[in-house]
Amino acid sequence: MDKTITLVATDLDGTLLNNKKQVTPATRAAMKQLKNHGILFGIASGRPVESGQILVKDWGLESDISFLIGMNGGVIYDMRTGQKEQFHLMDGELILEIMDHFKDMDVIFQVMVGNDRYVNKSTEETRAHAKLFGENEILVDLKEFVKGRKVNKLILYMDPSYMDAVKARAATFSNPKYTSFATANNLYEYVDPAINKGFGIQKICEHFGITPDHVVAFGDASNDKEMIEYVGCGVAMQNASDDIKAVADVVSEYTNEQDALAHFVNDRILPANPDRLERDANVKMG
Secondary structure, eight states: OOSOOOEEEEOIIIIISOTTSOOOHHHHHHHHHHHHTTOEEEEEOSSOHHHHHHHHHHHTOTTTOOEEEEGGGTEEEETTTOOEEEOOOEEHHHHHHHHHHTTTSSOEEEEEETTEEEESOOOHHHHHHHHHTTOEEEEOOHHHHHTTOEESOEEEEOOGGGHHHHHHHHTTOOBTTBEEEEEETTEEEEEOTTOSHHHHHHHHHHHHTOOGGGEEEEEOSGGGHHHHHHSSEEEEOTTSOHHHHHHOSEEOSSOGGGTHHHHHIIIIIHHHSOOHHHHHHHHHHO
Protein backbone atom coordinates (compact mmCIF):
# COMPACT_ATOMS: atom_id res chain seq x y z
CA MET A 1 0.00 0.00 0.00
CA ASP A 2 1.50 3.34 -1.02
CA LYS A 3 -1.09 5.47 0.81
CA THR A 4 -2.25 5.76 4.39
CA ILE A 5 -5.54 3.92 4.81
CA THR A 6 -8.13 5.62 6.98
CA LEU A 7 -11.24 3.55 6.26
CA VAL A 8 -12.02 -0.05 5.28
CA ALA A 9 -15.44 -1.23 4.08
CA THR A 10 -16.59 -4.74 3.30
CA ASP A 11 -19.52 -6.60 1.86
CA LEU A 12 -20.97 -9.34 4.09
CA ASP A 13 -21.98 -12.55 2.33
CA GLY A 14 -19.19 -14.13 0.34
CA THR A 15 -16.70 -11.56 1.64
CA LEU A 16 -16.55 -10.86 5.38
CA LEU A 17 -18.54 -13.99 6.26
CA ASN A 18 -17.63 -17.57 5.47
CA ASN A 19 -20.18 -19.85 3.85
CA LYS A 20 -21.68 -20.66 7.25
CA LYS A 21 -22.46 -16.93 7.76
CA GLN A 22 -19.76 -16.70 10.43
CA VAL A 23 -16.98 -14.21 11.20
CA THR A 24 -13.92 -16.41 11.64
CA PRO A 25 -11.38 -15.91 14.46
CA ALA A 26 -8.77 -14.72 11.93
CA THR A 27 -11.14 -12.09 10.57
CA ARG A 28 -12.09 -10.96 14.08
CA ALA A 29 -8.43 -10.50 14.94
CA ALA A 30 -7.83 -8.48 11.76
CA MET A 31 -10.79 -6.21 12.56
CA LYS A 32 -9.41 -5.51 16.02
CA GLN A 33 -6.01 -4.69 14.53
CA LEU A 34 -7.62 -2.15 12.21
CA LYS A 35 -9.08 -0.43 15.27
CA ASN A 36 -5.67 -0.50 17.00
CA HIS A 37 -4.21 1.21 13.95
CA GLY A 38 -6.87 3.94 14.03
CA ILE A 39 -8.57 2.74 10.83
CA LEU A 40 -12.35 2.96 10.61
CA PHE A 41 -14.00 -0.33 9.68
CA GLY A 42 -17.55 -0.93 8.52
CA ILE A 43 -19.99 -3.09 6.59
CA ALA A 44 -21.73 -2.30 3.28
CA SER A 45 -24.74 -4.52 2.77
CA GLY A 46 -28.06 -4.82 1.01
CA ARG A 47 -29.69 -5.41 4.37
CA PRO A 48 -31.22 -2.70 6.60
CA VAL A 49 -28.79 -1.09 9.02
CA GLU A 50 -31.12 -2.27 11.80
CA SER A 51 -30.39 -5.87 10.80
CA GLY A 52 -26.71 -5.02 10.73
CA GLN A 53 -26.89 -3.68 14.28
CA ILE A 54 -28.44 -6.93 15.49
CA LEU A 55 -25.88 -9.08 13.70
CA VAL A 56 -22.95 -7.01 14.93
CA LYS A 57 -24.24 -7.30 18.50
CA ASP A 58 -24.74 -11.06 18.14
CA TRP A 59 -21.17 -11.37 16.89
CA GLY A 60 -19.87 -9.27 19.80
CA LEU A 61 -18.23 -6.79 17.44
CA GLU A 62 -19.96 -3.49 18.35
CA SER A 63 -16.72 -1.90 19.53
CA ASP A 64 -14.82 -2.90 16.37
CA ILE A 65 -17.26 -1.61 13.74
CA SER A 66 -17.53 2.14 13.18
CA PHE A 67 -20.29 2.33 10.58
CA LEU A 68 -22.91 0.44 8.60
CA ILE A 69 -24.02 1.06 5.04
CA GLY A 70 -27.39 -0.56 4.38
CA MET A 71 -29.93 -1.00 1.60
CA ASN A 72 -27.14 -1.26 -0.99
CA GLY A 73 -25.99 2.28 -0.20
CA GLY A 74 -29.36 3.90 0.52
CA VAL A 75 -28.78 4.22 4.28
CA ILE A 76 -25.71 5.01 6.39
CA TYR A 77 -25.38 4.60 10.17
CA ASP A 78 -22.67 5.83 12.53
CA MET A 79 -22.20 3.13 15.18
CA ARG A 80 -20.55 5.61 17.53
CA THR A 81 -23.18 8.36 17.51
CA GLY A 82 -26.29 6.45 16.42
CA GLN A 83 -26.79 8.90 13.55
CA LYS A 84 -28.75 7.47 10.59
CA GLU A 85 -29.27 9.01 7.15
CA GLN A 86 -31.47 7.76 4.29
CA PHE A 87 -31.30 8.71 0.63
CA HIS A 88 -33.48 8.40 -2.50
CA LEU A 89 -36.48 6.40 -1.33
CA MET A 90 -38.87 4.89 -3.90
CA ASP A 91 -42.54 5.88 -4.18
CA GLY A 92 -45.13 3.18 -3.58
CA GLU A 93 -46.60 3.75 -7.05
CA LEU A 94 -43.29 2.66 -8.58
CA ILE A 95 -43.31 -0.46 -6.43
CA LEU A 96 -46.81 -1.30 -7.68
CA GLU A 97 -45.69 -0.79 -11.27
CA ILE A 98 -42.82 -3.24 -10.85
CA MET A 99 -44.96 -5.81 -9.05
CA ASP A 100 -47.42 -5.73 -11.94
CA HIS A 101 -44.70 -6.78 -14.38
CA PHE A 102 -43.96 -9.90 -12.30
CA LYS A 103 -47.50 -10.70 -11.16
CA ASP A 104 -47.67 -14.01 -13.08
CA MET A 105 -44.27 -15.24 -11.90
CA ASP A 106 -43.35 -17.48 -8.97
CA VAL A 107 -41.73 -14.78 -6.80
CA ILE A 108 -42.44 -13.37 -3.35
CA PHE A 109 -42.44 -9.58 -3.06
CA GLN A 110 -40.81 -8.02 -0.02
CA VAL A 111 -40.23 -4.45 1.15
CA MET A 112 -38.18 -3.38 4.15
CA VAL A 113 -39.15 -0.73 6.68
CA GLY A 114 -36.42 -0.63 9.27
CA ASN A 115 -35.96 -4.17 10.49
CA ASP A 116 -39.43 -5.32 9.39
CA ARG A 117 -39.80 -7.30 6.18
CA TYR A 118 -43.32 -6.89 4.73
CA VAL A 119 -44.27 -9.68 2.30
CA ASN A 120 -47.19 -10.72 0.11
CA LYS A 121 -46.55 -14.38 0.92
CA SER A 122 -44.94 -16.03 3.93
CA THR A 123 -43.43 -19.51 3.96
CA GLU A 124 -41.38 -21.51 6.42
CA GLU A 125 -38.36 -20.86 4.22
CA THR A 126 -38.84 -17.08 4.02
CA ARG A 127 -39.42 -16.85 7.77
CA ALA A 128 -36.20 -18.78 8.40
CA HIS A 129 -34.39 -16.47 5.96
CA ALA A 130 -35.66 -13.39 7.80
CA LYS A 131 -34.68 -14.85 11.17
CA LEU A 132 -31.19 -15.64 9.87
CA PHE A 133 -30.66 -11.93 9.20
CA GLY A 134 -32.30 -10.70 12.40
CA GLU A 135 -35.40 -9.39 10.60
CA ASN A 136 -39.13 -9.65 11.32
CA GLU A 137 -41.32 -11.03 8.53
CA ILE A 138 -44.86 -9.59 8.40
CA LEU A 139 -47.54 -10.85 6.00
CA VAL A 140 -49.68 -8.02 4.58
CA ASP A 141 -51.70 -6.98 1.55
CA LEU A 142 -48.56 -5.54 0.01
CA LYS A 143 -50.35 -3.58 -2.71
CA GLU A 144 -52.32 -1.70 -0.08
CA PHE A 145 -49.29 -1.39 2.20
CA VAL A 146 -47.10 0.46 -0.32
CA LYS A 147 -49.77 2.94 -1.48
CA GLY A 148 -48.75 6.44 -0.42
CA ARG A 149 -45.59 5.10 1.21
CA LYS A 150 -41.90 5.55 0.43
CA VAL A 151 -39.56 2.58 0.83
CA ASN A 152 -35.87 1.87 0.28
CA LYS A 153 -36.33 -0.97 -2.18
CA LEU A 154 -38.42 -3.84 -3.51
CA ILE A 155 -37.04 -7.38 -3.17
CA LEU A 156 -38.07 -10.35 -5.30
CA TYR A 157 -37.46 -13.58 -3.41
CA MET A 158 -37.38 -16.83 -5.42
CA ASP A 159 -35.91 -20.28 -5.79
CA PRO A 160 -32.37 -19.88 -7.22
CA SER A 161 -33.33 -21.97 -10.25
CA TYR A 162 -35.83 -19.23 -11.19
CA MET A 163 -33.31 -16.37 -11.30
CA ASP A 164 -32.65 -16.56 -15.06
CA ALA A 165 -36.38 -16.26 -15.76
CA VAL A 166 -36.65 -13.23 -13.46
CA LYS A 167 -33.67 -11.54 -15.12
CA ALA A 168 -35.19 -12.20 -18.54
CA ARG A 169 -38.48 -10.63 -17.48
CA ALA A 170 -36.69 -7.65 -15.91
CA ALA A 171 -34.98 -7.00 -19.23
CA THR A 172 -38.34 -6.49 -20.96
CA PHE A 173 -39.27 -3.26 -19.15
CA SER A 174 -37.57 -0.23 -17.64
CA ASN A 175 -38.17 3.14 -16.04
CA PRO A 176 -35.60 5.90 -15.44
CA LYS A 177 -36.86 6.12 -11.85
CA TYR A 178 -35.55 2.69 -10.86
CA THR A 179 -32.79 0.18 -11.54
CA SER A 180 -32.46 -3.50 -10.70
CA PHE A 181 -29.89 -6.21 -10.02
CA ALA A 182 -29.41 -9.57 -8.32
CA THR A 183 -27.94 -9.40 -4.82
CA ALA A 184 -27.88 -13.17 -4.15
CA ASN A 185 -28.77 -16.31 -6.09
CA ASN A 186 -32.34 -16.05 -4.76
CA LEU A 187 -32.80 -12.26 -4.45
CA TYR A 188 -33.45 -9.67 -7.18
CA GLU A 189 -33.90 -6.04 -6.11
CA TYR A 190 -35.21 -2.71 -7.40
CA VAL A 191 -33.90 0.61 -6.07
CA ASP A 192 -33.66 4.27 -7.06
CA PRO A 193 -31.02 4.56 -9.85
CA ALA A 194 -28.88 6.85 -7.70
CA ILE A 195 -28.46 4.12 -5.09
CA ASN A 196 -25.53 1.71 -5.05
CA LYS A 197 -22.77 0.83 -2.61
CA GLY A 198 -20.45 3.34 -4.25
CA PHE A 199 -22.96 6.07 -3.39
CA GLY A 200 -23.06 4.75 0.17
CA ILE A 201 -19.26 4.86 0.43
CA GLN A 202 -19.31 8.41 -0.91
CA LYS A 203 -21.76 9.44 1.81
CA ILE A 204 -19.84 7.68 4.58
CA CYS A 205 -16.61 9.34 3.41
CA GLU A 206 -18.34 12.74 3.54
CA HIS A 207 -19.68 11.89 6.99
CA PHE A 208 -16.20 11.13 8.37
CA GLY A 209 -14.34 13.71 6.28
CA ILE A 210 -12.29 11.11 4.38
CA THR A 211 -11.24 11.10 0.73
CA PRO A 212 -11.94 7.87 -1.20
CA ASP A 213 -8.32 7.39 -2.27
CA HIS A 214 -7.56 6.47 1.36
CA VAL A 215 -10.25 3.78 1.44
CA VAL A 216 -10.05 0.02 0.86
CA ALA A 217 -13.21 -1.93 0.00
CA PHE A 218 -13.78 -5.68 -0.27
CA GLY A 219 -16.48 -7.38 -2.34
CA ASP A 220 -17.49 -10.42 -4.34
CA ALA A 221 -20.80 -9.79 -6.16
CA SER A 222 -22.20 -7.51 -8.85
CA ASN A 223 -23.83 -5.12 -6.36
CA ASP A 224 -20.31 -4.39 -5.00
CA LYS A 225 -19.08 -3.06 -8.37
CA GLU A 226 -19.60 0.69 -7.81
CA MET A 227 -18.04 0.46 -4.35
CA ILE A 228 -14.98 -1.36 -5.69
CA GLU A 229 -14.61 1.24 -8.45
CA TYR A 230 -15.10 4.27 -6.20
CA VAL A 231 -12.43 3.63 -3.57
CA GLY A 232 -8.67 3.99 -3.78
CA CYS A 233 -8.16 0.23 -3.54
CA GLY A 234 -10.90 -2.23 -4.43
CA VAL A 235 -10.24 -5.86 -3.50
CA ALA A 236 -12.13 -8.79 -5.05
CA MET A 237 -12.34 -12.15 -3.33
CA GLN A 238 -11.02 -15.13 -5.29
CA ASN A 239 -14.65 -16.33 -5.24
CA ALA A 240 -15.88 -13.05 -6.74
CA SER A 241 -17.87 -12.82 -9.95
CA ASP A 242 -15.94 -12.04 -13.13
CA ASP A 243 -17.32 -8.50 -13.42
CA ILE A 244 -15.99 -7.66 -9.94
CA LYS A 245 -12.58 -9.15 -10.65
CA ALA A 246 -12.45 -7.07 -13.85
CA VAL A 247 -12.81 -3.73 -12.02
CA ALA A 248 -10.88 -4.56 -8.83
CA ASP A 249 -7.41 -3.16 -8.18
CA VAL A 250 -6.47 -6.42 -6.48
CA VAL A 251 -7.88 -9.93 -6.83
CA SER A 252 -7.10 -11.89 -3.69
CA GLU A 253 -5.60 -15.33 -4.06
CA TYR A 254 -7.89 -16.38 -1.20
CA THR A 255 -11.65 -16.93 -0.97
CA ASN A 256 -14.01 -15.88 1.80
CA GLU A 257 -13.64 -19.43 3.13
CA GLN A 258 -9.88 -18.85 3.36
CA ASP A 259 -10.00 -15.52 5.27
CA ALA A 260 -9.22 -13.37 2.24
CA LEU A 261 -10.04 -10.14 4.09
CA ALA A 262 -7.83 -11.05 7.05
CA HIS A 263 -4.92 -11.92 4.74
CA PHE A 264 -5.12 -8.58 2.93
CA VAL A 265 -5.43 -6.59 6.16
CA ASN A 266 -2.46 -8.37 7.76
CA ASP A 267 -0.25 -8.56 4.67
CA ARG A 268 -0.95 -5.23 2.96
CA ILE A 269 -2.81 -2.69 5.09
CA LEU A 270 -1.29 -3.00 8.57
CA PRO A 271 2.40 -3.01 7.50
CA ALA A 272 1.84 0.28 5.66
CA ASN A 273 -0.12 1.90 8.48
CA PRO A 274 1.65 2.07 11.86
CA ASP A 275 -0.49 1.51 14.94
CA ARG A 276 -1.30 4.24 17.42
CA LEU A 277 1.59 3.49 19.77
CA GLU A 278 4.07 3.68 16.87
CA ARG A 279 2.57 6.95 15.63
CA ASP A 280 2.62 8.46 19.10
CA ALA A 281 6.27 7.43 19.52
CA ASN A 282 7.19 8.97 16.16
CA VAL A 283 5.44 12.21 17.06
CA LYS A 284 7.37 12.42 20.37
CA MET A 285 10.69 11.70 18.62
CA GLY A 286 9.91 14.33 16.02
